[in-house]
Amino acid sequence: MTATMTETPPPAAPKAANATSGRSRLSLPKILLIVAVALALLSLVRIVTGADQLTSEGQISASLGLAVPIGLAGLAGLWSERAGVVNIGLEGMMILGTFGAGWIGWQSSPWFGLLAGITFGMLGGLIHGIATITFGVDHIVSGVAVNLLALGITQYLAKIFFNHGAAEAAGGNPKQSPPVDSMPNFTVPGLSDGLSSVEKHHWFFVSDLAGVLGGLVTDVSVLTIIAVLLFIGTWWVLWKTAFGLRLRSCGENPIAAESLGVNVYTYKYAAVAISGGLAGLGGAFLAMVPTHIYLENQTGGRGYIGLAAMIFGNWRPGGLAMGAGLFGFSDALQLRNGGETVHALLLLIVVLLVLLAGWKLYRKAVLQGAISAVMAVLILVWYLLTDDVPSDFVGATPYVVTLLVLSLSAQRLRMPKADGMRYRKGQGK
Secondary structure, eight states: OOOOBSSOOOOOOOOOTTOOOOOOOOOHHHHHHHHHHHHHHHHHHHHHHOOGGGGOHHHHHHHHHHHHHHHHHHHHHHHHHHTTOOOTTHHHHHHHHHHHHHHHHHHSOHHHHHHHHHHHHHHHHHHHHIIIIISOOOHHHHHHHHHHHHHHHHHHHHHHHSSSHHHHHTTOBTTBOOOOOOOOEEOOTTHHHHHHHHHTTOOTTHHHHHHHHHHHHSSEEHHHHHHHHHHHHHHHHHHHSHHHHHHHHHHHOHHHHHHTTOOHHHHHHHHHHHHHHHHHHHHHHHHHTTSSSOBTTOSTTHHHHHHHHHHHTTTSHHHHHHHHHHHHHHHHHHHHTTHHHHHHHHHHHHHHHHHHHHHHHHTTOHHHHHHHHHHHHHHHHHHHHOSSOOHHHHTTHHHHHHHHHHHHHOOOOOOOTTTTBOOOTTTTO
């Protein structure tokens, strides 16, 4: 939930001495266990249906490429909302990033284009910060305004800079920039070929694991590596440093933070600037890795999907990465393989719904368990009576899968307490 409010949060009530939170955090062993179980289910479905593309090296590589911009948008939202600023303007900041990367990138080098994309995104973040932090504008209204402003500005500038002279001669037009040079890609020598050989045997779990690892070490963009490092760096800065503790305190209770000497405005501005830069980097990735050009409407709503991934991840980097990976995998599945492979995924959905029904019935949630069981039966009948999924439904695959996994995980989401709330300097004195 990212709704904005105009009231400051009340002081937190003191906890009882023997009180417990009732939540269990996702540790690294638990995350690895979840990934292993998911891979085993995918392997079982692959063997039963014969859809070998489910865990192939190409599928994982494409998933990684589609997950990176979503993950960066989600990471941008995490920085902003951890400081108490709802950032629904991520889509607009990504649009600014795609334009900056395309505009500067084709005239100089892709690295300068990358810096321009980050800078343009930061400018969008600062506009959002001035409106919400300094002037107290509703965060949702400001975010929507940033999205509309970014779309209009980039369309106007594209007509000016890409439709005349050298840009037009190099292939530019009002809707796209001239081509940008490629960023470096990396493949681990020896390991990639070995994993590919194991994958071709189509063994249960082992070949699937080889396909996953092969996709992660073959033809990986340098921007993907940077994105992974940013996830690790975000976790370390926000949860292991004094700076991160102060920033998160601004999102939990800015009045209490101010009373302890924290300059809340400074930390909020820093957070929205970093948020805009990360969203701009996500946009630059779209303009420089998959297409090598800026295209109008290139982001395709990935800023909003990044927000959904952030909420799925419970405002933490690890869960966010899993959410982005899930979106990327299901999106790559429908883009690369179409209805036949998505049809195989129906069997996996049946298994997940059966597990959900069993869990709900075990927790005495009879109505939810019954609904899940009925849905499982209906989808199983659909799977048995058809050989393909209609193309009209294939495009909705990422959203259906994510809704299902959200239901299955049944996690207790907990947003920052002061997220979206108005704060005025001096309230803590």
